[in-house]
Amino acid sequence: MNADGRTRLNQTPEWTALVKHREELGEVRLRELFAADPGRGSGYTLRVGDLHIDYSKHLVTDETLRRLRELAVATDVFGLRDAMFRGEKINITEDRAVLHTALRAPRDAVIEVDGENVVPAVHAVLDKMAGFADRVRSGAWTGHTGRRIRNVVNIGIGGSDLGPAMAYEVLRGYTDRDLTVRFVSNVDGADLHEATRDLDPAETLFVIASKTFTTIETITNATSARSWLLDALDGGQAAVAKHFVALSTNAEKVADFGIDTANMFEFWDWVGGRYSFDSAIGLSLMIAIGPERFREMLDGFHLVDEHFRTAPAESNVPLLLGLLGIWYGNFHDAQSHAVLPYSHYLSKFTAYLQQLDMESNGKSTGRDGKEVDWQTGPIVWGTPGTNGQHAYYQLIHQGTKLVPADFIGFAEPAAELRDELKAQHDLLMANFFAQTQALAFGKTPEEVRAEGVPEELVAHKTFKGDHPTTTILARELTPSVLGQLVALYEHKVFVQGAVWNIDSFDQWGVELGKVLAKRVEPALTEGAEVPGLDASTRALVAKYRELRGR
Numbered sequence: 001m002n003a004d005g006r007t008r009l010n011q012t013p014e015w016t017a018l019v020k021h022r023e024e025l026g027e028v029r030l031r032e033l034f035a036a037d038p039g040r041g042s043g044y045t046l047r048v049g050d051l052h053i054d055y056s057k058h059l060v061t062d063e064t065l066r067r068l069r070e071l072a073v074a075t076d077v078f079g080l081r082d083a084m085f086r087g088e089k090i091n092i093t094e095d096r097a098v099l100h101t102a103l104r105a106p107r108d109a110v111i112e113v114d115g116e117n118v119v120p121a122v123h124a125v126l127d128k129m130a131g132f133a134d135r136v137r138s139g140a141w142t143g144h145t146g147r148r149i150r151n152v153v154n155i156g157i158g159g160s161d162l163g164p165a166m167a168y169e170v171l172r173g174y175t176d177r178d179l180t181v182r183f184v185s186n187v188d189g190a191d192l193h194e195a196t197r198d199l200d201p202a203e204t205l206f207v208i209a210s211k212t213f214t215t216i217e218t219i220t221n222a223t224s225a226r227s228w229l230l231d232a233l234d235g236g237q238a239a240v241a242k243h244f245v246a247l248s249t250n251a252e253k254v255a256d257f258g259i260d261t262a263n264m265f266e267f268w269d270w271v272g273g274r275y276s277f278d279s280a281i282g283l284s285l286m287i288a289i290g291p292e293r294f295r296e297m298l299d300g301f302h303l304v305d306e307h308f309r310t311a312p313a314e315s316n317v318p319l320l321l322g323l324l325g326i327w328y329g330n331f332h333d334a335q336s337h338a339v340l341p342y343s344h345y346l347s348k349f350t351a352y353l354q355q356l357d358m359e360s361n362g363k364s365t366g367r368d369g370k371e372v373d374w375q376t377g378p379i380v381w382g383t384p385g386t387n388g389q390h391a392y393y394q395l396i397h398q399g400t401k402l403v404p405a406d407f408i409g410f411a412e413p414a415a416e417l418r419d420e421l422k423a424q425h426d427l428l429m430a431n432f433f434a435q436t437q438a439l440a441f442g443k444t445p446e447e448v449r450a451e452g453v454p455e456e457l458v459a460h461k462t463f464k465g466d467h468p469t470t471t472i473l474a475r476e477l478t479p480s481v482l483g484q485l486v487a488l489y490e491h492k493v494f495v496q497g498a499v500w501n502i503d504s505f506d507q508w509g510v511e512l513g514k515v516l517a518k519r520v521e522p523a524l525t526e527g528a529e530v531p532g533l534d535a536s537t538r539a540l541v542a543k544y545r546e547l548r549g550r
């Protein structure tokens, strides 16, 4: 028992029962599960919004699912969920509410933090964003020389980059194709160079996205962008006012940087960076797709929020996906989770999920302050199919590691493709379905022999199968569907953090690197003696200086 009155997770009867159940199940064969239950293919499915979820190809039985749900009850996942939706400060290490769900709440919703309804402020910022986005899109907002804005460059990193950059890619077909929208995140000057080298400063708007407005990469890039602009356009502060806007919670720092706070779009400390692209952080996306499409996306998020908040455990999709991940991570020793979208537009989706999942649940200290002695967040990875098939699927099919995977696909190709390219969609989706089938059911030695394969190659050409996958299928990839997908993963991550009893909303692990980088920099630039630098790093720094001729 912990100080917080909670039994250690792996000492709960529900956990122990799952350990026992796993032993009893032994090697689960999906062929056998399907043979025993002809209705499994259609029965093990759920629907949320536009998303059809097939979980039949998982190494689970009804009993497994029941026992996993019992674990969720024992760890009070829904209690923490309700506390989150109520605006309680469930981010305990930072004493903050966790209310990204308020960002997509309808105008008439009431959600309180410290006794104050935050929904009117959310909508006031959305309205301000919409007004600004419309002015940029229509050409009413002009640059310092009176020219129309044709380029938008978002400068931010982590949650202030990955979300809008991913969503821009996903929704390219909905964007104003006359606008060039780019995302700069890396403090490597090459990033800003490549993003701006062919742009005309007189037609370029910089959107500086930083919750804290202290992140060194973002401030450094924003400072360089300002020099680039001012070198080309005279006009000092007046030019900055027309070409720089800020997305932040920190008005003071925004003003210090020289951006007029009238051109700042606000959000709040109860929005985590990796949960923020539906806040002001989405401004560049809103400029690209327009306020109406942005609202459709928010409504998609909200639909899944409501599902997570109200659906019973048996049909609650984020709960199910979270528990399946726990089944593999904690009871099958799976170390990673692959997310494999069969849509080129989702090319940045997995990278986005890496921050969402790994920054949230990459923790080893429990909410009780004690070290956990169970596995927590998985390594999330993956790239779009079919490219991955020709790279790393070999390991998933025939390697020694268990890699549970999500396959995400769409019935319709993007509307704007010409007919010939639309026709390719069936081939894409044939791969999508074939892969999950092969992963689940493999190929037995008998089947290989029946193909006339010589005996010495039979073992090489046998596929064991029983590689679990979730299939997520929707009709088409719309702004709403994107919102639904992201909210689905947000709440899945929430479920897992709740079961593991960790704070999914802080990120202290990132802080150390930030502090150390600032400390090491003078050693590189000035050769300064940096206290506490270990022998290996000191030697590397010396080599670096030598190579740079310093």
Ligand code: F6P
Binding pocket: 157, 158, 159, 160, 209, 210, 211, 212, 213, 214, 215, 218, 272, 273, 274, 359, 507, 510
């Ligand atoms: O990577 C750590 C982190 O704090 C993320 O959580 C955040 O998304 C990112 O840095 C950027 O922070 P900011 O928006 O304050 O610049």
